Amino acid sequence: MTQELIWGKSGSPHIDGNDIGTINLAMRGVGNYVLDYKDKLKATVASANKITIGTGVMSFEGRDIIISAAETVTIESGSQGMKRNDIICEHYHRDTSNGVETTNLVAIKGTPASSNPKDPTIPSGTILGGATDAYMPLWRVPLDGISVGTPVQLFEILTPLKTVGDSVTQMIEAGTLSVKPSALGASYIKFAHPHDAPPLAVTATIAKWSGDEDRGRYVIPTVWDTAKDGFQLRFYRRDLGDWAGSLDCAVSWIAVWAA
Structure with missing residues (x-):
């Protein structure tokens, strides 16, 4: 059958993350969003190699993820005379042995350059496309030498x-x-x-x-x-x-x- 009754009894477990994610995308619009709630995942520079991500809710390809307490992401320290862009992402992983899905914050390191550094390449896999790993960019962290600049927001905030x-x-x-x-x-x-x-x-x-x-x-x-x-x-x-x-x-x- 090409139909599936999501909010209904079928006699056996039949709803998975793809079902919920698809419905969320259909209602909110296709894309990745941070919801207008709590700290809205605000990024704060805590030290030369630590970024704090505040509380909030994100919708990653329809998967809703709550950060109930601030989390710290570690980035590699910069080097004198070089510039670099790191990207903080929400990382999705699906264990192929049992189908268990998990998420966590990660920093993808950029390539150092003497000027005009480029953002690192973000892996292109998608959750709905069946990838075991997918990434949602959240913040660009610019480094100039050993100094960390102001994080740049890369996500859209969904209007309530x-x-x-x-x-x-x-x-x-x-x-x-x-x-x-x-x-x-x-x-x-x-x-x-x-x-x-x-x-x-x-x-x-x-x-x-x-x-x-x-x-x-x-x-x-x-x-x-x-x-x-x-x-x-x-x-x-x-x-x-x-x-x-x-x-x-x-x-x-x-x-x-x-x-």
Whole structure:
């Protein structure tokens, strides 16, 4: 069969790491990520040959790995007059004799050079491809002589679903309210909260008005100006060919911001 019911009873053990990894990749997007949790695997230079990796969670080809306490990775000390790039990786290994999978942090040493050192080659095997060993680059550690420079982040941090939901909520505002334009037909409507930039687009229309069911036929609201905290409408009387000054109106509007 080409189908497998993962979250269901089959009568015998049938779920393995590849199943969970595949589902995680399908939900999160193909790739390797560090999740926005705890220290997010922050790298700190502890000494000339020791790098501390902070707590956090990573997703390595869909395999979720937790670092619950800071770990130390040892790198080879640099040499005078030479530069070098080392890469700290998460290393995956599968024991071919029993299928047991393990992970650990390792440092892959680069080749010393007098200038412009290159990153070391990272083995290309993948977990889903069946490799017994695979590597997820986390940090580049630059060495200049015996001095260790600031580690450079090589991974992407995956945005939490809550943050994504909050950002989508802030991308759209809408409302319906009664306004009384000025003599020139202008009325300023404020957003519920200020934004970092004016909206990408605003549209408005006359809402149903209990006092005059036909008002929407001859009053036209036009978005005149936009700002971070609101927008200006001007109301035009189509029947009079002039601005709708001091005329009570009910207006529905929606504003959209770029992601």
